[in-house]
Amino acid sequence: MFTGSIVALITPMDDKGNVCRASLKKLIDYHVASGTSAMVSVGTTGESATLSHDEHGDVVMMTLELADGRIPVIAGTGANATAEAISLTRRFENSGIVGCLTVTPYYNRPTQEGLFQHFSAIANSTDLPQMLYNVPSRTGCDMLPDTVGRLAKIKNIIGIKEATGNLSRVSQIQERVHDDFIIVSGDDASALDLMQLGGHGVISVTANVAAREMAALCTLARQGNFAEARRLNQRLMPLHHQLFVEPNPIPVKWAAKQLELIATDTLRLPMTPITDDARPVVRQALQHAGLL
Template sequence: MFTGSIVALITPMNKEGKICHSSLKKLIDYHVLSKTKAIVSIGTTGESATLSQEEHIKIVMLTLELANKRIPIIAGTGANATTEAISLTKRFENSGIAGCLTVTPYYNKPTQEGLYQHFKAISESTELPQILYNVPSRTGCDLLPSTISRLAEFKNIIGIKEATGDLSRINKIKKLVKNNFLLISGDDATALDFMQLGGHGVISVTANVAAKEMVEICSYALKGDFLQARIMNERLMPLHEALFIESNPIPIKWLAKEMGLIKNDTLRLPMTPILDSTRIQLKKALQNANIKNS
């Protein structure tokens, strides 16, 4: 369940900024039908930073309920305070959650020892599988391979979502961890190259609107058929890139609305509505991708 195409799910909201249940159900059904391997609920793309902890928990539990065991749900449980990350993690024990995605503590800029102690404390507080999440461009800190190696010794720390875009990291990490430690890309544009170098899949933004295509690309790649995977991926490359012209999830929410997957592209401040220039580029990328969502 932790390999292949995993979607970093958007959080659909109505015009008042409240959670849109009907759109959330439609998204989940879409991913079940498309054979997406798992859903990450309330990660960066799910707007975790603008949700209260109460809302965070409520949406994850609602996603679990609507999924109804048809697709594994991974809960985003990261926080910049270790106690808060532990509190979130423990809230999902015995809930049916398949595992947790835990981002490095943002803003604090901890040392490597601080990062180690943070994730060690979370791991020791729960039996839930933990996937580390490294995205220095958003958090201001970088979880280095040597620290990942130390953390990989914990039984329930099973892998990492690497969103640095630095492909040289893969080999550095692989040399330091056991073969069953999962390496998951967090960058759609380089995900195929990541898998060709030994990665196991991607936690994808693009999959929100191109679920079947991302499943197929990952399937080909994990079978070693990189020729077919690359042909498909070249079609999606303009989309991978266009989805990050503005801060995620501004473009992906607008495109999901444009494609009829959600009712509104409502965002919470400080995220702002999409620019007209970005819409034009997204429409061109979507046309190039020739996505079929029927």
Template sequence: MFTGSIVALITPMDEKGQICRASLKKLVDYHVFNNTKAIVSIGTTGESATLSQEEHINIVMLTLELADNRIPIIAGTGANATTEAISLTKRFEKSGISACLTVTPYYNRPTQEGLYQHFKAISENTDLPQILYNVPSRTGCDLLPETVARLSNLSNIIGIKEATGDLSRINKIKELVENDFLLISGDDTTALDFIQLGGQGVISVTANIAAKEMVQICSYALKGDFVNARSINKRLILLHEALFIEPNPIPIKWLAKKIGLIKYDTLRLPMTSASNYTQLKLEKAIQHANITKY
């Protein structure tokens, strides 16, 4: 269930910044229909940074309810305080959540030993499968391959979302971990190359509006058919790049509204709506990708 195209789901909000249940249901149904392999609820793309912990929990549980066992739900449970990450993780035990995605502690910039002890403490306090999440551009710290290898020896740490965009990381990690340890890309632009080098899939921002295409790319790539995979990916390259002209999830929310998947592109401050320049780039990207409107 944790291979192929996994979506880093946006959190749809109404014009007042409250959760829009109707749009969330539409998004979940869209991913079920297009055979997305799993949904990550309340990761970076889901705006975890501007939600209260109770909102965070409630949205994950609502997503689980709307999924109704049709698609696995992975809960974002990261925090920069270990006790908070443990508390959040424990709230999802026996809930039906399939796994947790746990980002490296942000802002406080722990050492490698601190990172190891952080994830070890979480692992020891839950039976839920844990997927590490390394995104140094956001967090200010980098989970190095040697530390990943140490953590891979803990029974319920099953893989890593590697979002550095550095393809050399794949071999460095693969050399140090067992074959069943999952390597999942967190960077749409390099995801196809990541899979070709031995990764098992991608946790994708692009999949929010191009679910079918991302599923096809991953399916072809995992079967070794890189001709067809690259043919589809070529259409999405401008989109992969345009989605990060401004900080995620500003562009993807604007596009999700544009194609009719959500009603509003509301974000909570300090995030603001896409600029006119970004909108023009996004329009060009979806035309090039030939994305269907809903």
């Protein structure tokens, strides 16, 4: 459930900016049918930054309800205040989620010791499995391999989503953690390379619109068939890149609407709709991937 193609699920909204239950069900059904390994509900791609604390919890619980045991659900529980992250985490105890994905505190820019104490406090507050999430390009905070190694000694910290795109991090982390520690990519463009170095999968933005293809890519990598995996990945590579032609999740929401997976591509301010210049770029990437 923490390996393979795990989708960083978008949060569909209606024209008024309210969470759209019908589109969320359609998305979940799509991932179940496509072989997605698990879903992250209300991670950063799920617009956690613009949902209220109550909405955040409600969307995770709605995702669990609509998944109905057919696919594992991981809750995004990160916050830049340790107490808030603990509060979110505790809300999901005994809920049915399989674990939590917790991003490094954004904006605060804590020291490495601060990061260690932050994640230690969260892990010690719960029995839920915890997956660390390092994405310095969004948070302004980079969790270094030595800190990951220290945190890996805590029993319920079971892995990391490493989204620096720096492949040297894989071996640096592997040297410092036990063999069962899970390393997944948070960068679609380099995910196959990470898996070839011994990584376990990807928490994917691309999987929102190419779920079957990303599941197949991870299966091929797990089987050691990297030649075929690379051919598939080359078809997806423009999509990996162009889904970030504007800040995530602007392009992927628009792409999902084009594929009729969601009813609208509504976002909440300060995120704004995709620009006229970006639409043809994303459309061409969808076509190159064979999705349009």
